[in-house]
Each structure stands twice: as structure tokens, then as C-alpha cells.
Amino acid sequence: MARSEIRKDYFKGEYVIIAPNRAKRPHRTGNIVEADSQCHFCPQNFKNEVITYQDNNYNGDWEIVAVVNKFAALTVENPDAYGQTEVIIETRRHGLDINDFSVDHIVRIFNAYTDRFNYLRNLDGIKHVIIFKNEGGKAGASIAHTHSQVIAMPFLPPKTEKEASDYNKYRLEHATCPYCDIIKKETDKPRVIWEDENLFVLSPYASEDPYGxxxxxxxxxxTVADLNRAEKESIAIALKMVLGKLDEFGISYNYFIENAVNAEDYHMHIKIKPRPNIWAGLELGTGVVINPIAPEYAAKIYRGEVKIEADPKF
Ligand SMILES: [Zn+2]
Ligand SMILES: [Zn+2]
Structure with a gap:
């Protein structure tokens, strides 16, 4: 695909310009260097942490742990900024990425997400719980010790509200779920990265993110709490594949788990947003996103069909 294309989102009415000729090789973002002795998430530096979830290893030490973020903007003690922020420390070992873990270990991280999601969404005054991960400096992670965050908020964030209302509008018009329909529409298309009986992994048609x-x-x-063991295993396999590639290329990323709002219907899913640092000012000024990486090309990269050294488009 050499020519640019204006593409509209599956159901949300947002436009993206896919412009492959503008592609640049992404910058390596560099590693965050932090000694273990200064890392707040290394076990030996734990001081009076409020632990809310713990999954032990064979030695009886914690391997995955959730702690209350004492420095968070939202706390349950503050009525003017009410909420709770928890950090899920995904391993006791410093310097690993999630793609370095076994499938079983990633399943256990998802068990931690489920536990904290169920607890926090039932707290009084909480309207929404966000689960996300930042990996690498450009994606906003300030600590090299791999972790996720779970934030319980007293209001519905506007982006979440828009997603929910676009979802409901689609259901009213079509009497089907847009995400179930996306799976049907995209089956056998060049944007499919991987699938098994539980999970469908794709580079979306109008991706606003390069390699999204x-x-x-x-x-x-x-919600994430509805996932069974086999589905979590499929997610783990897919995360190892996709995040392993991003790690190999030195691209920072965020991922978000998109869950139903309150009692509404929804189709839970995970969005991976790589941060290759190739944004231009136009996007920031107009809100019209230009994505220099065609989703079909990104899918090829993830499927391992392109040697990146040999292809200047990357
Ligand atoms: Zn550490
Ligand atoms: Zn669905």
C-alpha cells in the first residue's frame, strides 16, 4: 500500500489518515536505568506497603503483589479527590518485561487484575475502574520494574463514556455487538495477526496508532472478571507475541483493558497502543490522526513475515 487512505473507524465515526509514505524508522527509546537499591518495587525496598493482593512463589515469597499507591492523586482518605490507585508489581525480579514471563505467569497477572477490578468496582462512590500498563520511558513508565496500574475513579472519564455511547448506538441500530461484528468482518483479512478458538488479535482497520x-x-x-483460564492463556500467548516484537524493536507501549461501564453491556477487550514517537504537530493541533504504518503492514511485522532490516518503510 503506497498511497494514503482516509479510513473511518468501524463504528465510532472517527477518521484516521493511513499514510505509509510518511513512515520513519521508530526511535529506540533507550532503557530506563535504575539500580535495584533505588527501586520502590524491589522486595528489599518495601517499607510499610499496604498489600491488597498477593500470589506467592514456591519459596513462599510474593511473586505478584498489588499495593496501594501512597503517592497517588486519588485516595480514599481525600473527599476532594476520592478514589484508589493500586500498583500491580508483576514480579519480584527487576528489569524483566511482561513478554519474558511464562504463559502461566501472565495468567496469574490477569488473576490479580480480576481480583482488584472486582474489589474496586464495588467500593462506594466508584464509577469506573481502569486497568492499564505503561512499558518504557515514552509510554509514561517511570520505573523499570514491570508493573500495571488499577485506578478506581469517582466519575466516568469522557472517552469511556463516548465509547459506551457509541457501542450502545451501534447495538440499537444493528441489534448486534460491534466487536462481535468486527471479528466476523476481519476474519481472513490481512489485518489478522493471530487467532485461536478463544481470541482474535488484529491490527484494526482505522488504527490511530502505528502498530496498534x-x-x-x-x-x-x-469485563476482565468474566475471562476463564483458557481465555487468559490465549491472551498470554498473544501478549508474548506482540509485546515481544515491540520489546525487540525498542518501542514503548501502553495497554488498556476496556471493560463494561457499570451494569451496561459491552465486549471486553485489550487495546495495545505502541508509542514509537513519530507524531507530528498536525495530529495534536487538529485531532485528525495520521498513522504512517498501514495496519496490514503492522500485521505482517507481528506475524514475522517482514525482515525489518530489509524494509525501509519500517
Ligand atoms: Zn525493582
Ligand atoms: Zn460482542
Whole structure:
């Protein structure tokens, strides 16, 4: 695909310009260097942490742990900025990435997400719980010790509200779920990265992010708490594949788990937003996003069909 194309999102009415000729090789973002002795998430530096979830290893030490972020903007003690922020420390070992873990270990991280999601969404005064991960300096992670965050908020963030209302509008018009329909529409298309009986992984048609990826469970379910063991294993396999590639290329990323709002219907999924640092001013000024990486090309990269050294478009 050499010519640019204006593409519209599957159902949200947002436009993206896919402009492959503008592609640049992404910058390596460099590693965050931090000694273990200064890392707040290394076990030996724990001081009076409020632990809310713990999954032990064979030695009886914690391997995955959730702690309350004492320095967070939102706390349950503050009525003027009410909420709770928890950090899920995904391993006791410093300097690993999530793609370095076994499938079983990633499943256990998702068990931690589920536990904290269920607890926090039932707290009084909480309207929404966000689960996300930042990996690498450009994606906003300030600590090299791999972790995720779970934030319980007393209001519905505007982006979440828009997603929910676009979802409901589509259901009213079509009597089907847009994400179930996306799986049907995209099957056998060049944007498919990987699939098995539980999970559909694609580079979305109108991706606003270079190398953006969606992980859609094939079963229609509302939240991360509805995932069964086999579905978590499929997610783990897909995350190792996709995040392993981003790690290899030195691209920072965020991922978000998109869950149903309150009692609404929804199709839970995971969005991976790489941060290759190739944004131009136009996007920031107009809100019209230009993505220099065609989703079909990104899918090829993830499927391992392109040797990046041999291809100047990357
Ligand atoms: Zn550490
Ligand atoms: Zn669905």
C-alpha cells in the first residue's frame, strides 16, 4: 500500500489518515536505568506497603503483589479527590518485561487484575475502574520494574463514556455487538495477526496508532472478571507475541483493558497502543490522526513475515 487512505473507524465515526509514505524508522527509546537499591518495587525496598493482593512463589515469597499507591492523586482518605490507585508489581525480579514471563505467569497477572477490578468496582462512590500498563520511558513508565496500574475513579472519564455511547448506538441500530461484528468482518483479512478458538488479535482497520493492536475475546463478555483460564492463556500467548516484537524493536507501549461501564453491556477487550514517537504537530493541533504504518503492514511485522532490516518503510 503506497498511497494514503482516509479510513473511518468501524463504528465510532472517527477518521484516521493511513499514510505509509510518511513512515520513519521508530526511535529506540533507550532503557530506563535504575539500580535495584533505588527501586520502590524491589522486595528489599518495601517499607510499610499496604498489600491488597498477593500470589506467592514456591519459596513462599510474593511473586505478584498489588499495593496501594501512597503517592497517588486519588485516595480514599481525600473527599476532594476520592478514589484508589493500586500498583500491580508483576514480579519480584527487576528489569524483566511482561513478554519474558511464562504463559502461566501472565495468567496469574490477569488473576490479580480480576481480583482488584472486582474489589474496586464495588467500593462506594466508584464509577469506573481502569486497568492499564505503561512499558518504557515514552509510554509514561517511570520505573523499570514491570508493573500495571488499577485506578478506581469517582466519575466516568469522557472517552469511556463516548465509547459506551457509541457501542450502545451501534447495538440499537444493528441489534448486534460491534466487536462481535468486527471479528466476523476481519476474519481472513490481512489485518489478522493471530487467532485461536478463544481470541482474535488484529491490527484494526482505522488504527490511530502505528502498530496498534486489539485483542478481542471470541466469546462476548462484559469485563476482565468474566475471562476463564483458557481465555487468559490465549491472551498470554498473544501478549508474548506482540509485546515481544515491540520489546525487540525498542518501542514503548501502553495497554488498556476496556471493560463494561457499570451494569451496561459491552465486549471486553485489550487495546495495545505502541508509542514509537513519530507524531507530528498536525495530529495534536487538529485531532485528525495520521498513522504512517498501514495496519496490514503492522500485521505482517507481528506475524514475522517482514525482515525489518530489509524494509525501509519500517
Ligand atoms: Zn525493582
Ligand atoms: Zn460482542
Amino acid at each position: 493492536v486489539w485483542l478481542l475475546p471470541k466469546r462476548h463478555m462484559r
